[in-house]
Amino acid sequence: MPRPLPQHFYARPTLLVARELLGQRLVRQWQGRRLAGRIMEVEAYIGGDDLASHARFGKTTRNAAMFGPPGCAYIYIIYGVHTCLNIVTERPDFPAAILIRALEPVEGLEVQQRLRTETAQARRSTPIAVRDLARGPGRLCQALAIDRSLNGLELYTPDAELTVEPDEAIADVEVLEGPRIGVTGDAQARNALWRFYVQASPWVSGKTRGEVRHPEKDHRI
Numbered sequence: 001m002p003r004p005l006p007q008h009f010y011a012r013p014t015l016l017v018a019r020e021l022l023g024q025r026l027v028r029q030w031q032g033r034r035l036a037g038r039i040m041e042v043e044a045y046i047g048g049d050d051l052a053s054h055a056r057f058g059k060t061t062r063n064a065a066m067f068g069p070p071g072c073a074y075i076y077i078i079y080g081v082h083t084c085l086n087i088v089t090e091r092p093d094f095p096a097a098i099l100i101r102a103l104e105p106v107e108g109l110e111v112q113q114r115l116r117t118e119t120a121q122a123r124r125s126t127p128i129a130v131r132d133l134a135r136g137p138g139r140l141c142q143a144l145a146i147d148r149s150l151n152g153l154e155l156y157t158p159d160a161e162l163t164v165e166p167d168e169a170i171a172d173v174e175v176l177e178g179p180r181i182g183v184t185g186d187a188q189a190r191n192a193l194w195r196f197y198v199q200a201s202p203w204v205s206g207k208t209r210g211e212v213r214h215p216e217k218d219h220r221i
Contacts, residue, residue, distance in 0.1 A: 001165070002025075002165045002166055003158055003165070004027075004155060004156050004157070004158060004160070004163035004164055004165055005024065005071075005155075005156060005163075005164045005165070005166060006071075006156050007069070007070060007071040007154075007156040009071070009156075010070035010071040010087060010088065010089050010090075010156070011070040011071070011089070011090065011091065012089070012090070013089075013090065014044045014045075014046045014089040014090055014096045014097075014098060015044055015046075015194065017087075017089045017098060018042045018043070018044040018089075018098045018194070018196050019175065019177075019196050021039050021042050021087070021098060021100075021164070022039055022040065022041075022042065022170045022175060022196060022197070022198055023038055023039065023167055023168055023169055023170035023198075024038065024039050024164050024165065024166060024167050025037070025038055025039075025106065025164065025165040025166070025167040026038075026039055026100065026103060026140075026144070026162070026163075026164055027107070027162070027163050027164070027165055028144040028145060028146060028161065028162050029160075029161050029162075030111075030144070030145045030161070033108050033111055034107050034108055035107060035108035035111055035112055035115075035143070035144045035145065036105075036106050036107035036108065036144075036165075037103025037104055037105045037106055037107075037112075037133075037134050037140065037143070037144070038103060038104040038106055038167055038168075039100060039102075039103060039164075040101075040102045040103060040104050040197060040198045040201040040203045040204055041100075041101040041102035041195070041196070041197035041198070041201070041203075041204045041205055042098050042099060042100055042101055042195070042196050042197070043098065043099040043101055043180045043181070043194060043195045043196075044089075044096075044097075044098050044099075044194040044195075044196075045086070045095075045096065045097055045098075045099065045194075046090075046096045046194070047094065047095060047096060048095060050189060050192075051185065051186040051188070051189040052180060052183040052186070052189040052190075052192075053095065054066060054076070054095075055067070055095030059095070062076060063076070063095070065088065065151050065152045066086070066088060066095045066096075066097050067092070067093055067094070067095050068088055068092060068152060069088065069092050069154075070088055070089050070090055070091065070092075071087065071088065071154060071155050071156040072087075072088045072152055072153060072154055072155065073085060073086070073087065073088075073150050073151060073152060073153045073155055073162060074086040074087070074088050074097050074151065074152075075141075075146065075147070075148050075150055075151040076148075076151075077148065078138075081138070082137065082138030082141070083137075083138060083141035083142070083146060083147055083148065084099060084137045084138065084141065085099070085100045085137065085140070085141055085146050086098060086099050086100070087100065087155060087164070099137060100137065100140065101136065101137050101140075101181075101195075101197070101204075101205050102134060102135050102136060102137075102140065102197070102201070102203045102204050102205045103133075103134035103140045103143070103144075103203060104134070104201060104203045105130060105133045105134055105143065105203075109130060109133070112133050112134070112143040112144065113127050113128055113130075113133060115142055115143055115144075115145055116128045116132075116133055116139065116142050116143050119142045131202050131203065134203065135203050135204070135205050136205040137205070144162075146162065150162050170198055172213075173213070174198055174199055174200060175196055175197070175198060175199065175213070176196070176197055176199045176212065176213060177193045177194075177195060177196050177212060177213075178193055178195050178207075178212065179191055179192065179193060179194075179195060180192065180194055180195045181195065181205070181206055193212065
């Protein structure tokens with residue numbers, strides 16, 4: 001199996017890391033199985049001046065992992081229900097992270113379907129469609145059995161329970177960037193084009209106003 005992306009991949013400007021995470025493979029080792037999906041959608045949150053970020057009020061017990069080393073997981077629960085996975089970027093003590101918003105399931109789909117179907121929020125008698133397994137931050141955490149016990153985990157460690165492995169790169173012509181979903185209030189935070197996603201992917205969680213084509217660069221890892 002490929003080695004995880006190294007720590008120095010994450011120790012770079014957050015927007016660059018966010019863009020280059022598209023297409024990479026998020027892998028969960030769970031009960032002897034590999035559950036994985038290619039990253040299709042992300043959002044960046046950068047510094048205490050970002051009024052959409054948890055760091056805007058400073059370091060707390062809840063957000064401490066966001067101030068940690070690059071390449072670590074920052075995991076929290078919203079609305080008392082949905083688990084969200086972020087990956088810390090840049091440098092220690094600078095609160096920056098990337099929210100993983102959607103995956104294209106590629107490994108362990110039958111287990112992902114079971115995990116999604118058996119959760120309290122999605123309990124149902126029929127299997128969940130593959131398209132809906134990991135389309136959204138809460139859903140993907142259910143599908144890959146990601147919970148707060150993994151908060152602070154070093155994703156660049158080869159034997160970690162959660163890692164990001166290199167996969168096929170996504171061309172810039174396929175990528176859109178736009179405002180982050182659900183951000184209101186402050187105009188700068190609301191209008192920042194800090195959400196990146198694969199335009200043609202059916203696994204993207206939603207669309208927002210004002211998307212633009214990502215400038216073409218060389219994103220080979």
